[in-house]
Amino acid sequence: MVTTTAPAGTASDDPPLGRRVVALFAPYRGRLLLIGLAILVTAGLGIANPFLTQAVFDDALFAPDGPRLGLLTALVAAMIVIALVSGLIGVGQTYLTTVLGNRVMQGLRDRLFAHLQRMHLGFFTSTKTGVIQSRLDNDVAGVQSVVTETASSILGNVVTVVASVIAMLALSWQLSLVAFVLMPVFIVLQIRVGRVRRKVAANTQASLSDMSAITQESLSVSGVLLAKVFGRQDHEIERYRAENARQTDLQVRQTMTGQSFFAVVQAFFAITPAAVYLVAGYVGTGSGAALLSAGTLVAFTTLQSRLLFPAVQLLRVSLDVQTSLALFQRIFAYLDLVPAVTDPPGARTLDKQHARGSVEFHEVWFGYPRSEEDSPPDGAPPSDEDREPTWALQDLSLRIEPGQLAAVVGPSGAGKTSLSYLVPRLYDVDRGAVRLDGIDVRKLTQASLAQVIGMVTQDTYLFHATIAENLRYAAPDATDAELEAAARAANIHDRIVGFEAGYETVVGERGYRLSGGEKQRLAIARVILANPRVLILDEATSALDTVSERLVQHALETVMSGRTTIAIAHRLSTVLAADVIFAMDGGRLVEHGTHAELLAQGGLYAKLYAEQFGAGQVEARCADGVRFRDGAVLRQERTDVA
CATH class of the missing domain: 1.20.1560.10 (ABC transporter type 1, transmembrane domain)
Incomplete structure (x- = not known):
């Protein structure tokens, strides 16, 4: 730690x-x-x-x-x-x-x-x-x-x-x-x-x-x-x-x-x-x-x-x-506070144009301290017992190949979000290593990691600024045409031009003038402008209604195309068509495979799936998952939703 x-x-x-x-x-x-x-x-x-x-x-x-x-x-x-x-x-x-x-x-x-x-x-x-x-x-x-x-x-x-x-x-x-x-x-x-x-x-x-x-x-x-x-x-x-x-x-x-x-x-x-x-x-x-x-x-x-x-x-x-x-x-x-995550001497720069996007966790242990020692020094220092971490990830090893859609599922507290924090090096592992294209992320510059890795989270943050300014946060030099192309790919352009001020509409504090689905699609458009090689989706659709979820899923299909994607979700309907599913519990990887393979195993994933979907909905949900990865049917669904 x-x-x-x-x-x-x-x-x-x-x-x-x-x-x-x-x-x-x-x-x-x-x-x-x-x-x-x-x-x-x-x-x-x-x-x-x-x-x-x-x-x-x-x-x-x-x-x-x-x-x-x-x-x-x-x-x-x-x-x-x-x-x-x-x-x-x-x-x-x-x-x-x-x-x-x-x-x-x-x-x-x-x-x-x-x-x-x-x-x-x-x-x-x-x-x-x-x-x-x-x-x-x-x-x-x-x-x-x-x-x-x-x-x-x-x-x-x-x-x-x-x-x-x-x-x-x-x-x-x-x-x-x-x-x-x-x-x-x-x-x-x-x-x-x-x-x-x-x-x-x-x-x-x-x-x-x-x-x-x-x-x-x-x-x-x-x-x-x-x-x-x-x-x-x-x-x-x-x-x-x-x-x-x-x-x-x-x-x-x-x-x-x-x-x-x-x-x-x-x-x-x-x-x-x-x-x-x-x-x-x-x-x-x-x-x-x-x-x-x-x-x-x-x-x-x-x-x-x-x-x-x-x-x-x-x-x-x-x-x-x-x-x-x-x-x-x-x-x-x-x-005097020393950042826990810094670039080491001689840190390497990973070129986004040549990054393949493979992600590997090798015997990773990671824990949050009970009382942050780097908190403001206004009170007494924490005791040795307080400094002991509570392990969020334990001996975790997995590999995601370039271009794969990998889903990470599990109950609350399983360590899914902690896993997503370690890839872009928001935190450092305590033991083991997280590797990107075979290189320990601790040996890469943070700036190059930010260029290669993009994130869409459940809690989308927007500045009290215009839609265009929020989009350009990912690409300050983006042209108006590039903004529009990203917004169209994220299924949000038509909604934007529906506002009186269009792309110059001020979204309000944290984007409160927009609905949850609209904010998520703006976040997706922002990621599209950043054009990362690795995409992390942390509960990106869990708080949305069915219609908004489908619109966001369609937008995600565009941004995931050709990228390595790590999708973390409680709602399993968003990950049915993943290339590989990792099921976690208690900070450990308990099983992995495709949707059909994990259902057949009858383990944790099958239990989670049975809790969320009744028997009569399984085939329909599986069909939704297929359509989620099928461009032709997706286009038809977009027409139906519109």
Whole structure:
């Protein structure tokens, strides 16, 4: 059994997390250098202003020999130029940081979506769609503002704070002690608040995932229909309301966490100037009075007020970083998942034009794990007992020759669908091998397998798009004439042109504007466009009425012609004329042969046949099976149905 694990940890046990976040910016080094240069220039210009202010007071307005208007004019002009230049640089810096942040998030979303597309089928069968959507939408959106603004904010504020502190020390170390006395206390408190906020942020995103899952399940066409049929609308409303209330509480907690701390910090910075004036009075009465001129005091308080905003911003940003790390951890947890089905080094490409289409199962064992290890790492890891598979296929060996129609029958849980999943390598076997044209499918590229193998399932999936767009999903370059030819071969063209918009008709979510038979025939037309060498039919007609079943069967006769076909069915009327029938039970092959041979053996197939058909219907059903493979009679039947 192939398993996948996902690392789940916190910042304390995941040191590389910060480096991984920084690595996201690596492709944009040049832009980062420009942003850094702009920040340094802006910070330098900003620090120059207090010294210009000091010169205005001490050297121009209150010079020993009286006001010096020429110098005052020059100093004021310099202050104006600095303000204008800083503003222009700020606009450019904002543009660069906005583009940079959004490009980083674009790359992260693309990378996450591409990684999820490559995950194997088992991941999606064990994970709610809404939870996956939440990772792409809510988690990425949660860190977008931090990524867009934080990098430049941290650098700019650090430069400003460092430059301001140096300038304040240069002006008066005594006053600087008053201004910085409580800063170590604030840093310690900030670290503690950050830890709490990170935990709340993780819980908030988990709640958003649950809300997305509820919305996706309850507001889909299927979910709404189910709720209406069973009168459970109030239950769904209450389920959403309860999770929404939890989300609101968590959002309030996340917002309010640290607000008291910031109120204390801001109050300290607001009170400090008064303390500075008091200390200045005492310092100014001693031998060091010359050091505290009016210009020095004004410059110092200007620097202090300039220090307030970046210092508080750094503390706030550090909390935002703590919050975003919780979200990054959830995103990287998905990126760290290793797909169970991958192309091995040196994988071979199977050319569809030269593929023969023989399929062989050789001593195959396959089982689904009880608890998928590659499910989202939000909970505790599964135990060793949970990792043990329940065998869906046991020691299965069979061979299907090129061009044969092979039917696979058996009771529910016999392993029929599991068998069909292994041929296109949606899952990998645990033991043994599945071979296509004598080559182990694990040694072939997944892309070439998808070209050679086509599937028509009972649950046909159509996108909320036009009929033409749904058909072209199999062949993006198909012409209108090719679409029509495929639709005619699938007995669906006349129905399509009956719609007002024809092939441009929007089918609705999952194709709900169409009947079951119409969706199946569209799926068959789509497969015809793909033109696979091996065709897998998984319960393709089991949910259809008699008329729709016959129309679909006629369409299937066209698509099966000249192809190796594996037909899985509960309704045996669809497989009576198969070249070979494989009867399965409990994941094992119990018998195989033609319809007549298996009836004569009186085994599992004969029992299943007797349960489905009364004695008086056997000959008629056998005749239907013959007609199913006889083109001349099929054409007559199409006329009768029409």
